[in-house]
Amino acid sequence: MNTNQTLHDKILTASKEIAADKGFHAINIRAVAAKAEISVGSVYNYFPDKLTLLQATIADIWCDVFYRTGQCTALNSFHDCLLWFIVSIDKCSSQYPDFFPSHAACFRKADDIEENREKMNEYMAHIHNGMKLILQKDKKIKAGVFSEAFTEDDFIDFVFSNIISGLSGKDKSCSFLLKLTDKLLYD
Template sequence: MENYNVNYKEIILSKAKEIAMNEGIIKINIRTVAKNSGIAIGTVYNYFPSKGDLLVAVIEDFWEGVFKDIDWRGLADNNFYDNLEKVYSVLHDYLHNFKENWLEQLALLKTQEKLIGRQKEDEYFQKMYSKIILLIDMDSNLQQYQWSQTISKENMAEFIFENMLIMLKKEKGDMKFFIELLKKIMSN
C-alpha cells in the first residue's frame, strides 16, 4: 500500500543537496539521487523531469536558505558597510558547507543545464540587488550621496554584489579591502 504521508519531492531534494554539499553540484544526476533516496528513477522524473529541473531546485533552495538566514530586520540599525559584511559572512558560511565551490562548478555544467541554473540564479541576484539598494537607503550617511545616471544605486548594487561573488569564488574570508574601496567611492 502506498504511503501518502511521504513527501518524495523533499526527500529527493534533500538527497540532491547532500550530493551537492559532499561531492559538488556537477555530481548531481537523476540516477544517483534516486539510488541515494531509495526512490524509483521514474518517481524522481515525476517531480523533476530533467537534471536541469533538479539543479534549479537545489540552487533555489540554496538562495532561499541564504535569504532566510540573513536577519534583514536586524540590519536596520547598522551602517551600510557593516550590513554588507554581515550579508557576505552569511553567503561565505553557506558556500563553505559545500565540498566544492559550486559557483565555479556551475560553469562546468552542460549548456542547457547551465542556462536553466543561471536563469534561476539571476532571479535571486535581482533580489539581492534590491536588498543592497534597501541597505543603502537605510544608512543616513549615504542619503546625501549624489547618485547619477551613470553611478546609480542600481548600478552600484550590481557592482557590489558582482564583486562579492568574485570574492566568494576566490574563497576570501572577509571583504575589508572591498569595504574600504566602497567607502572611498561612496564618500561625498
C-alpha cells in the same frame, strides 16, 4: 502540506546533501533517488534530466542562504549588510566547495530551461532589492553619492559581482571591496 511539494523538497534536500558530501559532479537522478529513498521515476516526475535537477538545487541553495533567512533587511547599515552578505556566501561556499564553478557551468549549459532560470533571477532580485533597501535606509551615507550616471542599482550589481569574485579568488574577506565601499559611501 502538499504531498507533491513535500516530495519535491525531499528530492532537493537529497541533492543538496550529495552536493555537500561529494560535490555537484556526484549529483545524478539515480543517486538522488537513492538518497531520498524514492524511485528514479519519482525524481523524473519533477526533474526531466540532470541539468534541470542541478539548476533547481543551485537555486534552492541560493534560497537557503539568503531568501529564507531575511536577516539582511533587518540591518540599518549597508556596511553591516555587506559583512553579513560576505559571511553568508562564504558559509555557502564552505558547505558546498564547488558551488561557484558548478553554478556558472550549470546555468551556461541550457537555454531552454526557463523555470529554474526564472527562480534563480527571483532569488537574485530578492538579494538585490534587500541590499538596495538597506542602502536607502542607511542614514550615515553621505549625500549626493548616487546620480543618474551612478545609480544605486549599478552600484549593488558591482558590489555583488565583486563579492562573488573575491570569495572565489584570493580575497576571501573582500577587505578591499569593503574599504572601497566605505570610502565611497561614508568618508
